[in-house]
Amino acid sequence: MPQIKEQRILDYVLQNAVKGDPQSVVDAIDKYCSEKEWAMNVGNEKGLILDKIVSETNPSTALELGTYCGYSGVRIAQLLKPGACFLTVEKNPVHAAIAKQIFEFAGVQEKIKILEGSSEEIIPQLKSKHKVNTFDFIFIDHWSDRYTPDTKLLEECGLLKQGSVLLADNVIYPGAPDFLQYVRNCSRYECTNYPSHLEYMDKEDALEKAVFKG
Ligand SMILES: COCc1ccccc1-c1cc(O)c2[nH]cnc(=O)c2c1
Ligand SMILES: [Mg+2]
Numbered sequence: 001m002p003q004i005k006e007q008r009i010l011d012y013v014l015q016n017a018v019k020g021d022p023q024s025v026v027d028a029i030d031k032y033c034s035e036k037e038w039a040m041n042v043g044n045e046k047g048l049i050l051d052k053i054v055s056e057t058n059p060s061t062a063l064e065l066g067t068y069c070g071y072s073g074v075r076i077a078q079l080l081k082p083g084a085c086f087l088t089v090e091k092n093p094v095h096a097a098i099a100k101q102i103f104e105f106a107g108v109q110e111k112i113k114i115l116e117g118s119s120e121e122i123i124p125q126l127k128s129k130h131k132v133n134t135f136d137f138i139f140i141d142h143w144s145d146r147y148t149p150d151t152k153l154l155e156e157c158g159l160l161k162q163g164s165v166l167l168a169d170n171v172i173y174p175g176a177p178d179f180l181q182y183v184r185n186c187s188r189y190e191c192t193n194y195p196s197h198l199e200y201m202d203k204e205d206a207l208e209k210a211v212f213k214g
Contacts, residue, residue: 004094016031026071042075042199046169046207050072055079057136060081062136062138064086064088065139065146066090067099068141069102077111077112078106089119089122090114090115091117120149123154123159132159134164139167144176147168148182167207169205169207171208172205173203179208187213189212191208191211193206194209
């Protein structure tokens, strides 16, 4: 029995999903985490909202803050057009290693670049070190205390352009009240709330979309 939950999730995917089939990987993670062990993947209910917003945005450049096991990374990657640039930031090296293997098994590893480190370290390096200009889509799902400072950092680093779409998970549970207050009261964002539930639970949660007006 592997010693950490994330390794058990990976093993379940390797044994139950179809190699090269991203949706089977997503479904296997949802099955394991709803039947065996809860884990903080965005899940299918909020995942379908994520899918809709990614499809509507159809980004050429996308950023994810908080890779975890790679569940939302696989969901996003399978919707991206050929040649799109997708970067995902993960602070925990063990989680990053799991996600790398999930992306490889799903067959989306060519579409995603995992950047290991803290968002506050990596965001200021994105233009210089990772040849990024601006992001069309950003999924914020790392740690609620970092939502607001990292949003401000993205602005300050010139990584947002008119129309950039930020989508934040967990704005109700665990909650990101300062983030909601910031984007909803700042005239530079157009906000929409998407009520949903905490992954694999009945608890209320929501996604918040904040479109940068430039
Ligand atoms: C470690 O806490 C796990 C947990 C426990 C209870 C309720 C919610 C969460 C939770 C749910 C999520 O979708 C999350 N997404 C991203 N970063 C998180 O820290 C996170 C936490
Ligand atoms: Mg989350």
